[in-house]
Amino acid sequence: LSFDKKEFLKIVKDKEGYLFPDTYFIANTSRPKTVVNLMSDTFDSKIKTVTGLATSTHTLNEILTMASILEGEALTTADRKIVAGVLWHRIEIGMPLQVDATFSYVNGKSTFELTLDDLKIDSPYNTYKHKGLPPGPIGSPSFDSLEAALMPTKSNYLYYLANARGKTFYGENYD
Numbered sequence: 803l804s805f806d807k808k809e810f811l812k813i814v815k816d817k818e819g820y821l822f823p824d825t826y827f828i829a830n831t832s833r834p835k836t837v838v839n840l841m842s843d844t845f846d847s848k849i850k851t852v853t854g855l856a857t858s859t860h861t862l863n864e865i866l867t868m869a870s871i872l873e874g875e876a877l878t879t880a881d882r883k884i885v886a887g888v889l890w891h892r893i894e895i896g897m898p899l900q901v902d903a904t905f906s907y908v909n910g911k912s913t914f915e916l917t918l919d920d921l922k923i924d925s926p927y928n929t930y931k932h933k934g935l936p937p938g939p940i941g942s943p944s945f946d947s948l949e950a951a952l953m954p955t956k957s958n959y960l961y962y963l964a965n966a967r968g969k970t971f972y973g974e975n976y977d
Contacts, residue, residue, distance in 0.1 A: 810834035819866040819939025822848050852945065854952040867935045868951040869943035874903025877968040879946055884972060886954035888962055897960070899929035907940035 805828075813834055814821060821838070822845035828837055849855065849862075858865060868886060876882040889899055904927045905920055921928070927936040943951075959972040 823942040866939045869947040870939035870941045872947040881970045882950035883955040886950045
């Protein structure tokens with residue numbers, strides 16, 4: 803008997819972001835439901851240790867969604883905190899998030915090179931088309947991204963761009 807991957811994927815379909823990313827040692831004879839319960843229980847116990855969650859003005863889903871975006875948008879703690887500040891500010895002023903990380907969730911591409919057709923995709927995860935956060939996380943965020951979402955760095959930046967090496971540049975205006 804081997805692990806039923808299809809059943810596992812079916813069970814976790816609506817649990818994006820709510821299963822703790824970790825290394826699990828699991829027998830290949832384990833049942834998918836058992837594995838999902840382990841990951842879910844681990845998430846429940848770990849999320850209680852995240853600083854600032856209990857006093858946040860954002861819901862858990864909003865924090866997880868923002869953190870999952872940060873996971874794909876920035877590489878370092880400092881950049882994640884600045885990008886979080888930029889994105890929460892964009893939401894406050896009614897500006898679209900316009901993040902590329904959500905497109906891998908929508909179109910399955912593993913590249914951030916978007917086409918004009920990609921930008922036209924009608925999905926609530928298309929943050930160029932729809933304002934505010936998408937309806938849910940696009941992956942399971944790290945503690946670092948969770949903390950950045952909860953404790954963003956305030957700045958006057960509205961724009962950022964990362965180069966191929968992961969260095970992020972910031973600007974107060976589009977120029």
